[in-house]
Amino acid sequence: MVTGEPSVVPAVESTAEDISEMRIRGAATIADAAAAALATQADRSAADTPAAFRRELRTAARTLYETRPTAVSLPNALRYVLRGVDGDTVAALRTSTIERAESFQRDLAAAQDTLGEIGANRLRDGDVVMTHCHSTDALSCLEAALESGTELEAIVKETRPRKQGHITARQLREWDVPVTLIADNAARRYLDRADHVLVGADSIAADGSVVNKIGTSGLAVNARERGVPVMVAAQTIKLHPDTMTGHTVEIEMRDERELLSDEERASITGAADADGADGDGPDAVATDDGLRVENPAFDVTPPRYVDAIVTERGQFPPESIVTLMRELFGETTDEPWET
Numbered sequence: 001m002v003t004g005e006p007s008v009v010p011a012v013e014s015t016a017e018d019i020s021e022m023r024i025r026g027a028a029t030i031a032d033a034a035a036a037a038l039a040t041q042a043d044r045s046a047a048d049t050p051a052a053f054r055r056e057l058r059t060a061a062r063t064l065y066e067t068r069p070t071a072v073s074l075p076n077a078l079r080y081v082l083r084g085v086d087g088d089t090v091a092a093l094r095t096s097t098i099e100r101a102e103s104f105q106r107d108l109a110a111a112q113d114t115l116g117e118i119g120a121n122r123l124r125d126g127d128v129v130m131t132h133c134h135s136t137d138a139l140s141c142l143e144a145a146l147e148s149g150t151e152l153e154a155i156v157k158e159t160r161p162r163k164q165g166h167i168t169a170r171q172l173r174e175w176d177v178p179v180t181l182i183a184d185n186a187a188r189r190y191l192d193r194a195d196h197v198l199v200g201a202d203s204i205a206a207d208g209s210v211v212n213k214i215g216t217s218g219l220a221v222n223a224r225e226r227g228v229p230v231m232v233a234a235q236t237i238k239l240h241p242d243t244m245t246g247h248t249v250e251i252e253m254r255d256e257r258e259l260l261s262d263e264e265r266a267s268i269t270g271a272a273d274a275d276g277a278d279g280d281g282p283d284a285v286a287t288d289d290g291l292r293v294e295n296p297a298f299d300v301t302p303p304r305y306v307d308a309i310v311t312e313r314g315q316f317p318p319e320s321i322v323t324l325m326r327e328l329f330g331e332t333t334d335e336p337w338e339t
């Protein structure tokens with residue numbers, strides 16, 4: 001936290017850490033947790049003036065905002081809650097913040113259900129769906145289809161380096177869906193068996209580009225080459241309003257140790273143990289050993305490789321998503337936590 005800023009309640013700090021460390025992950029889940037954290041901040045605030053209460057809330061929002069840069073659902077959630085904070089007393093501000101956060105969480109869940117019903121209409125009995133990463137919006141489409149009696153099979157990409165495909169596989173097996181888990185490298189080979197590629201999104205840009213887990217763009221290009229339609233399940237909270245005014249979406253770069261442990265690095269570079277050959281592994285990662293590891297968490301799929309973006313407001317060809325963005329966000333993109 002920046003020195004001199006008002007303190008935030010410990011629950012906000014721990015939610016922020018859980019998001020950074022990906023114990024809370026996935027764009028919709030992050031948005032839900034951020035709204036809940038603002039409600040907790042409001043509930044437990046010891047501020048004795050409305051101005052102090054508002055300052056604390058803005059600091060809490062900034063603390064949450066600074067955790068992960070790519071999923072726009074996070075700032076969209078914070079903006080939604082902060083804009084509904086209203087009242088002349090601390091008690092009134094507290095109540096309005098909590099109510100606003102709760103209504104956000106209700107809307108989020110309802111939007112996911114509606115989106116699922118819409119996405120399910122694209123799926124036919126016996127279809128095989130290839131997934132990437134773990135997306136609750138994408139799974140909502142599969143769940144709605146299964147609930148209406150559609151039989152589905154899934155080819156689940158492992159999704160290196162964090163293997164979120166395991167979470168998807170676990171959920172699908174709970175729903176009794178036959179699952180084939182594959183290494184990411186095997187995707188093109190298995191596209192021959194797939195009727196759909198179904199992924200979620202962290203952000204959708206005004207031109208219809210889809211920002212999602214690293215590997216999505218390569219999958220989409222291969223799917224186009226194989227004639228397999230690509231469906232993106234994304235609630236409107238994933239629409240990135242800043243992209244209407246020319247901003248780009250920041251792609252998060254994560255710690256290289258998600259790809260390569262210190263021991264693996266040492267085995268590649270031949271770096272010796274800093275404290276001698278004691279067998280307990282290297283003590284520090286060398287920075288000048290000539291090996292650079294890069295670990296982008298997301299990539300950008302151009303709209304021409306996407307067949308449909310399924311939202312709770314209907315399904316859209318990617319090129320027309322900007323119309324919905326203007327309707328929902330207007331052109332204003334100021335950040336309430338920066339005031």
Ligand SMILES: O=C(COP(=O)(O)O)[C@H](O)[C@H](O)COP(=O)(O)O
Binds near residue numbers: 028133134
């Ligand atoms: O890319 C990811 C998660 O990345 P990470 O694991 O790095 O957070 C998901 O596809 C989207 O966030 C959509 O998820 P949802 O549909 O649940 O919002």
